[in-house]
Amino acid sequence: MPAPVIVATDLVKRYGEFAAVDGISFEVAPGESFGLLGPNGAGKSTTMRMVGAVSTRTGGDLSILGLDPDRHGPEIRSQLGVVPQSDNLDTELRVRENLLVYGRYFGLPGKLVAQRADELLAFAQLEEKAAAKVESLSGGMKRRLTIARALINDPRLLLLDEPTTGLDPQARHILWDRLFRLKEQGTTLLLTTHYMDEAEQLCDRIVVVDEGSIMAEGTPAELIRRYSSREVLEVRFGSDRNAEAAERLAGLGDRTEVLPDRILIYSADGEAELERVIDAGLHPITSLVRRSSLEDVFLRLTGRSLIE
Amino acid sequence: MSSESTPRPGHDVASAQSTDAAADAGRTALAGGIRPRRFGAWYVAEHRFRVMRSYLQTVIATGIGNPIIYLYAMGVGLATLVDQNLGDDAVDGVGYLAFVAPALLASAAITVASEEFTYPVMLGYKWNPIFFGMNASPLRPTQIVDGIVISVTIRMLVTCGIYFAFMLVFGAVPSPLGFLAIFAALLTGLGFGALLMGYASTLEEDTGQLAMVMRLVVLPMTLFSGTFFPLSQFPIWLQWIGWISPLWHGTELSRVFTYGYAEPIWLTVAHVLYLLALFVLGWAWARRVAVRRLNR
Numbered sequence: 001m002p003a004p005v006i007v008a009t010d011l012v013k014r015y016g017e018f019a020a021v022d023g024i025s026f027e028v029a030p031g032e033s034f035g036l037l038g039p040n041g042a043g044k045s046t047t048m049r050m051v052g053a054v055s056t057r058t059g060g061d062l063s064i065l066g067l068d069p070d071r072h073g074p075e076i077r078s079q080l081g082v083v084p085q086s087d088n089l090d091t092e093l094r095v096r097e098n099l100l101v102y103g104r105y106f107g108l109p110g111k112l113v114a115q116r117a118d119e120l121l122a123f124a125q126l127e128e129k130a131a132a133k134v135e136s137l138s139g140g141m142k143r144r145l146t147i148a149r150a151l152i153n154d155p156r157l158l159l160l161d162e163p164t165t166g167l168d169p170q171a172r173h174i175l176w177d178r179l180f181r182l183k184e185q186g187t188t189l190l191l192t193t194h195y196m197d198e199a200e201q202l203c204d205r206i207v208v209v210d211e212g213s214i215m216a217e218g219t220p221a222e223l224i225r226r227y228s229s230r231e232v233l234e235v236r237f238g239s240d241r242n243a244e245a246a247e248r249l250a251g252l253g254d255r256t257e258v259l260p261d262r263i264l265i266y267s268a269d270g271e272a273e274l275e276r277v278i279d280a281g282l283h284p285i286t287s288l289v290r291r292s293s294l295e296d297v298f299l300r301l302t303g304r305s306l307i308e
Numbered sequence: 309m310s311s312e313s314t315p316r317p318g319h320d321v322a323s324a325q326s327t328d329a330a331a332d333a334g335r336t337a338l339a340g341g342i343r344p345r346r347f348g349a350w351y352v353a354e355h356r357f358r359v360m361r362s363y364l365q366t367v368i369a370t371g372i373g374n375p376i377i378y379l380y381a382m383g384v385g386l387a388t389l390v391d392q393n394l395g396d397d398a399v400d401g402v403g404y405l406a407f408v409a410p411a412l413l414a415s416a417a418i419t420v421a422s423e424e425f426t427y428p429v430m431l432g433y434k435w436n437p438i439f440f441g442m443n444a445s446p447l448r449p450t451q452i453v454d455g456i457v458i459s460v461t462i463r464m465l466v467t468c469g470i471y472f473a474f475m476l477v478f479g480a481v482p483s484p485l486g487f488l489a490i491f492a493a494l495l496t497g498l499g500f501g502a503l504l505m506g507y508a509s510t511l512e513e514d515t516g517q518l519a520m521v522m523r524l525v526v527l528p529m530t531l532f533s534g535t536f537f538p539l540s541q542f543p544i545w546l547q548w549i550g551w552i553s554p555l556w557h558g559t560e561l562s563r564v565f566t567y568g569y570a571e572p573i574w575l576t577v578a579h580v581l582y583l584l585a586l587f588v589l590g591w592a593w594a595r596r597v598a599v600r601r602l603n604r
């Protein structure tokens with residue numbers, strides 16, 4: 001086992017009486033891509049700030065690169081790249097300038113920073129925008145610039161807090177492609193998301209967090225195997241008939257989940273379940289058989305959807 | 309770290325290597341902190357200068373335009389009128405221009421302070437939250453504040469230097485020690501500005517508080533600080549406003565230097581101490597708020 005980059009043990013953050021992070025433990029190995037998957041308010045950003053050595057923990061232990069953030073904040077931060085949940089680029093400066101000033105914060109010589117800035121603008125596909133005002137960038141471009149900025153110090157650990165939230169699908173895919181490249185180059189990633197597809201795409205290993213606690217941990221495939229069936233049958237009967245149909249479908253599959261607008265039937269063979277539904281004399285308006293996803297894992301663990 | 313770096317018996321080579329790698333990562337990190345810890349505030353100042361470049365025209369216009377306009381208006385306009393009526397030793401034993409110029413110099417520093425220590429500080433926490441970005445780098449909250457102080461000090465020094473040069477050109481500085489007024493003005497701007505910075509740091513929402521401060525504090529301050537006429541013209545029950553006003557202290561101090569304005573030496577020392585105290589107070593306040601607000 002290589003020595004971990006992050007070791008969090010019973011990490012706690014309280015705001016007054018309220019525990020935003022309530023005793024979570026995890027380890028991240030070098031080169032690993034580790035995800036915190038959870039709904040809004042789960043405590044993901046709070047965890048990221050503690051790992052980023054900008055928020056003092058209330059309890060537990062935390063070691064980043066073998067150092068304690070309480071004592072070695074600047075040292076730890078010198079090795080991190082941070083993409084916060086909301087961009088904090090300097091809108092009073094131009095695109096390239098944002099990279100130049102940021103690189104200097106690490107004490108890097110201006111010449112080196114300038115060279116890296118150009119490389120990173122290419123990496124972020126923002127070369128044409130080098131002299132543009134930050135305000136003129138699209139959401140996806142701003143995000144890419146923030147990632148480029150986070151890479152200016154060639155970090156050992158990249159923290160990404162909801163990297164694609166609020167972006168359109170195309171912008172998300174461009175971003176995923178960039179992040180995937182970093183992953184291939186062996187950059188250690190810690191990322192949070194409330195998109196299960198993002199977690200599946202980018203993470204080697206994830207923890208599912210809810211209300212400040214870890215509900216489960218594993219690779220996406222492991223979690224799906226452990227907490228869900230291979231396939232899911234989704235049937236809709238219209239909102240007024242939903243409850244009644246649910247009663248009659250109870251007992252089908254490994255288990256069922258009743259959502260306001262549809263019923264999910266978990267089973268190794270979705271098509272076979274659909275036949276049983278029809279045999280029972282029920283006629284769904286629509287039906288769909290799909291593979292299980294992390295969304296199902298989350299539903300199983302918390303009884304709620306990831307995105308309300 | 310120490311327990312990790314001593315390999316336990318039975319550990320294979322791979323894990324011994326990985327412990328080395330961990331120690332290596334720790335060492336790299338320790339080295340990475342050295343320069344930011346030492347020079348962080350200067351990096352922030354560098355950033356501020358780059359931003360100031362984007363409103364360089366304003367900086368130049370106010371830096372050069374103001375002294376010309378004000379000194380001309382006072383020296384050729386108002387001073388002629390006053391001196392015609394009251395003689396060449398019109399006010400306080402000197403011509404009106406010599407009387408008013410050091411006060412204008414101190415006011416110029418206050419103007420820079422109220423530009424640089426207010427909105428840019430509030431923005432940095434809120435609407436253009438670059439302080440959070442800086443704080444995620446090796447910089448510490450206190451260095452962010454220090455960097456702003458450094459950059460504003462330098463801009464203020466340049467502005468006051470230019471102002472003083474024009475004062476010389478207009479013949480408004482009788483004393484050879486006059487150049488010390490530049491530092492008096494600087495101290496004025498920093499003393500008052502640091503308080504503004506402390507206050508601006510605390511603003512979570514912009515409901516016009518800063519505009520209010522401009523209207524209710526900065527503008528009236530000019531009237532009650534002996535700028536255009538001696539404070540002694542006011543009845544005694546209004547003079548206390550001048551005594552607490554940093555601008556009054558700064559103006560009097562500047563006058564001591566530019567034309568040897570006669571006041572007890574303890575009062576001159578008091579001006580310096582008062583302005584220094586405000587500066588230290590405001591600075592410490594802003595640093596405290598930065599530590600609190602940036603550590604969420």
Ligand SMILES: Nc1ncnc2c1ncn2[C@@H]1O[C@H](COP(=O)(O)OP(=O)(O)O)[C@@H](O)[C@H]1O
Nearest residue numbers: 015020038039040041042043044045046047604
């Ligand atoms: N600075 C703060 N002060 C008080 N409460 C906070 C603060 N930051 C976060 N919280 C609360 O902690 C909880 C977790 O927040 P956060 O970590 O942002 O969740 P997530 O990123 O998973 O959406 C939320 O209920 C949030 O309101």
Ligand SMILES: [Mg+2]
Nearest residue numbers: 044045046085
């Ligand atoms: Mg969040």
